[in-house]
Amino acid sequence: MTRIGTNDTAQVQDRIARIAAVTDRITIDPETVEQDLARVVLGLMEFLRQLMELQAIRRMDAGALSATQEEKLGTTLMKAEAAIHDLAAKFGLAPEDLALDLGPLGKTI
Amino acid sequence: MTVLGWTRHRTNLPSGVRSLHCGDWTILVSDDPSIQTARHRLAAQVSCFDAGLDFLPTAPAQNIAIYDATSFTRTTDLDALWRKLSDRGQFSVAVRMAADQEHRTQDGRSWLKTRQAQRQRQRHCGTMLADIVAHLKLPTTQPRHTENSASCDVLVQRDDTNRVHNAMQHLARLMQGPPDMRLCVTGLWPPFGFVDLTSKTEAAE
Known part of the structure; x- marks a missing residue:
């Protein structure tokens, strides 16, 4: 058995972030309802903006x-x-928080 | 108590890990109070895997309660997963390109051109990854894309890891890509990416 490059911290962090994303479903919590709705x-x-960007690039x-x-x-x-x-940012959300997990369909962005 | 996964075996447990029997299944748990985060759970699962233990790992980010771990043995087709994943691990394979130099664009046209170049890089990474895994003829997860990379997991027999790793490196050398494109392979990991805990009812719908 081999383990290759496991000391590469960035890759391992990336890996954990990806595994963590498994739980990244949309949740509406009474305590954070404004932020959750803003996220959706x-x-x-x-x-939609990214779809328009893709279309613009295709036309370019x-x-x-x-x-x-x-x-x-x-x-x-x-x-x-x-x-x-x-x-x-006004709702305390980073750009990567705007990726919505649609389950089997994957992420929106 | 932290649930690490499910197994059919009751031996080869590394220190700090114990087993709870649940019908035909054994639930692997750790009582180590320092296991609090996804990183800690991942480390504990990797130590089980490295000890040669054959098991179905939980997603490290999910701190599954023992009640739920027990329910999964009834509601999920763990037998099918076991047949698919027993004695296997996964390589995490990524094709990466150097990030574009960050420069603030003042006008819309150069901003759009920057995005066009970014999409081009994504396409290159995606194509190379798809070509490599297609040659391997092994089960893979859906590809994931970021700005400068494309990646997926490849399911590998434990005793076939060296051959598969060498094959990937060989294929990457053969393929013509931009000079800053590189292949990154990590593993062998427990087969996290292939454990689908969809219930039997949900699967039937």
Whole structure:
């Protein structure tokens, strides 16, 4: 039996974080209901924003956007991301907290 | 009391770990009060695994109560899991690329181009990982993606670990990728990624 690279602390931490994510389902607790609801709503907003970003990148890859369109789309998506992160921070949420676990469907972002 | 997993065996227990019998199953527990976090549970499970114990591990992040661990022996098809995972462990395999240099973008166009490059890196990592695991022809978990990496777990027979590890390194060398792309393999770990505790009722629905 071999164990390769287990001293690589970053990898082990990454591994534990991933295993920990198994329990990262949406929970609504009476004590933290505002934060939990904010997490659901902002998580969905960030999910939609990322879908729009992916679509914008696909159109860029296909050469379907002019420089002006790229600038406009990029600015909108960049500001939307900053606004969502700012709102999340007001509820004590980090950007990675906005990933919602949909069970067998995986994570939203 | 901390639940570490389930086994069919009653021997080879490392110090600090004891067994509770529950029908055909033995629940592995530790009474060590210092085991409080996921990291501690993981360390205890790895010591059982390294001692050669064949067991179905709990997810280290989940501190399962003994009552629930007992219920799982009735409500979950542990027999099927045992057939699938007995005498096996998992490698955690990741293809990583160096993170893009952080630079504050002022305009929307360069911000979008940065994101485009990021997606490109994700695609490279995902493709290389998929190619490597496809060659292995072994059970794997769904791939996970981050900004600069793609990873998954590969289920491996304990006595086949060296061959599989060497095969992965060999395949990574053969594949043409960006120069900063590298393969990271850790393990062998207990097969956490393959223990699905879906109840028999849920599975039937």
